[in-house]
Amino acid sequence: MTDAWNFRSGMISMLEQRGAYLYRNGDVVGKLESPHCIAVRDRRHYFRKYGGFALAVEAYEWLLNKGFTYFRVIYRPEKKIITYRISDFASGYRIDYPPHGEQYVLPTTTSLEPDEKSGLNG
Numbered sequence: 001m002t003d004a005w006n007f008r009s010g011m012i013s014m015l016e017q018r019g020a021y022l023y024r025n026g027d028v029v030g031k032l033e034s035p036h037c038i039a040v041r042d043r044r045h046y047f048r049k050y051g052g053f054a055l056a057v058e059a060y061e062w063l064l065n066k067g068f069t070y071f072r073v074i075y076r077p078e079k080k081i082i083t084y085r086i087s088d089f090a091s092g093y094r095i096d097y098p099p100h101g102e103q104y105v106l107p108t109t110t111s112l113e114p115d116e117k118s119g120l121n122g
Contacts, residue, residue, distance in 0.1 A: 015062050022059065029059045035069035037086070042076050047105050053082065054103035055089050070112075083112045 015024050022029040022037060030039035037059075045053060053073050055063075063071070063086050071089070073082040089104035097103050 015058055022062070024056055024059055029056070030071070032068070034067065036072050036083075037063055037068050037070070038072045038074065040074045040076060046075070050093050050095075050105040050107055051109065052092070052105055052107040052111075053084075054095075054097070054105045055084075055086070056100065057094070057102040057104060060086060060089050060104055082108050084110065085112060 015022065015029075017023075017032065020032050022032055028039075030037040039053075041053060047054060053075075055071055068086055071084045071086050073084070074080075075082060084106055088110060089106055092104045092106035092110070095103050095105060
């Protein structure tokens with residue numbers, strides 16, 4: 001378990017592993033299946049402005065420190081699978097997204113397995 005103070009949002013962020021799942025502030029970040037963290041996301045989680053998905057900065061650091069390599073998004077209801085290399089998130093957009101705090105956002109065009117039929121890659 002890790003506690004981190006986010007100076008911008010003024011909240012304490014808490015990461016916690018419970019069994020095969022990683023939680024951040026009580027919400028599931030993803031299922032841990034090394035070397036993947038697998039997250040189920042819907043349209044509410046897609047950042048149209050950036051054309052991709054986010055990973056909280058704290059979760060990014062935790063996953064890298066624990067040896068995870070990939071962040072896989074199962075995008076519902078379209079049932080598309082988008083796989084990112086976790087280390088690539090640091091080169092993406094870093095945004096403050098209250099009340100969720102700082103996030104890295106990567107466009108789907110940077111994913112390892114772009115799905116051209118999804119309409120998410122350009």
